[in-house]
Amino acid sequence: MSEREREELLKELYDKTLVGNGPAVIELTNQGLASGLGPETLLYEALIPSLEEVGARFERGDFFVPEMLIAGKAMAGALEILRPLLAETGAETIGTIVMGTVKGDVHDIGKNLVNIMFEGAGFHVIDLGVQVAPEKFIEAIKQHKPDIVGFSAFLTTTMPMFKANINALTKSGLRDQVIVMVGGAPVTQEYADVVGADGYAADASAAVVRAKELLLQRKKDMANA
Ligand code: B1M
Numbered sequence: 603m604s605e606r607e608r609e610e611l612l613k614e615l616y617d618k619t620l621v622g623n624g625p626a627v628i629e630l631t632n633q634g635l636a637s638g639l640g641p642e643t644l645l646y647e648a649l650i651p652s653l654e655e656v657g658a659r660f661e662r663g664d665f666f667v668p669e670m671l672i673a674g675k676a677m678a679g680a681l682e683i684l685r686p687l688l689a690e691t692g693a694e695t696i697g698t699i700v701m702g703t704v705k706g707d708v709h710d711i712g713k714n715l716v717n718i719m720f721e722g723a724g725f726h727v728i729d730l731g732v733q734v735a736p737e738k739f740i741e742a743i744k745q746h747k748p749d750i751v752g753f754s755a756f757l758t759t760t761m762p763m764f765k766a767n768i769n770a771l772t773k774s775g776l777r778d779q780v781i782v783m784v785g786g787a788p789v790t791q792e793y794a795d796v797v798g799a800d801g802y803a804a805d806a807s808a809a810v811v812r813a814k815e816l817l818l819q820r821k822k823d824m825a826n827a
Contacts, residue, residue: 603637611637612648615680619652622672624679631680641684645715649677653711657787677711681718689721696724697749697817700742702734703786704763709756712786712806716752719806720813736763736770743776749820750813753799755786764797781816785809 618626634644656673659665703713710732717727755761764784771777783801784794794802801816803809
């Protein structure tokens, strides 16, 4: 594939995602892979930038919720094709993580991408889905005894659920038994520190790196205890 064809395909994928043309997005994703483009290239050079533009247009008032919805669906279709390629791993399970988008929040594309990357890195992921209430997280932690619990929030109005979830963990006596990670588009390291999370990451790749660091740190702490 020539450089020009590569650029054209990525531009087309970006444009079709922007207008939420699901069938074209699936076709172009398959075409890109068949032409030798890597799943990360399709993701980071077309699909994610396109959704960022969707968000920018929504903020400007050029797009409304329906446009955002169909673009999100188109992206989710591509992600299903890319999932097995991104999560391909021969690695042994290195830890268990319970993940969910917090109560009041329905965004799941970013969370799903984080899950895929975790699976790819050898984590066993238990995905609780979206709009997960604190009680549901508690129940899952008691049942699965994960090393890490991950909270995603994508709205400034749902970020306070991190604190509510952490309070629920403390109240249940589970806070010291599990590493808490937080993330999502509006979340920052400062906010993660304020709510008392153990770790934050800005994107899916960084989340894996941070999770591994936190696991290692916990092992060292336990060995020294
Ligand atoms: Co919504 N939405 N949305 N939306 N939406 C945003 C998030 C927004 C930023 C758009 C904008 O204004 N620019 C804005 C939030 C503003 C804010 O609060 N700061 C917004 C809004 C306002 C809303 C509604 C309130 C709109 C309305 O109804 N008036 C509404 C809320 C509904 C609700 O949840 N109660 C709403 C609804 C929707 C749809 C349902 C239409 C759809 C969601 C579809 C879906 O997820 N199934 C949607 C979409 C598609 C978006 C945008 C355009 C795209 C989100 C996305 O998938 N990005 C988004 C704009 C944007 O993000 N720029 C927007 C791609 C994804 C790969 O990135 O989600 O950032 P991201 O995930 C990253 C990181 O955040 C990180 O890694 C991920 C992968 O790299 N990460 C973690 C995520 N979780 C992590 C956990 C970790 C670590 C890292 O550790 C545990």
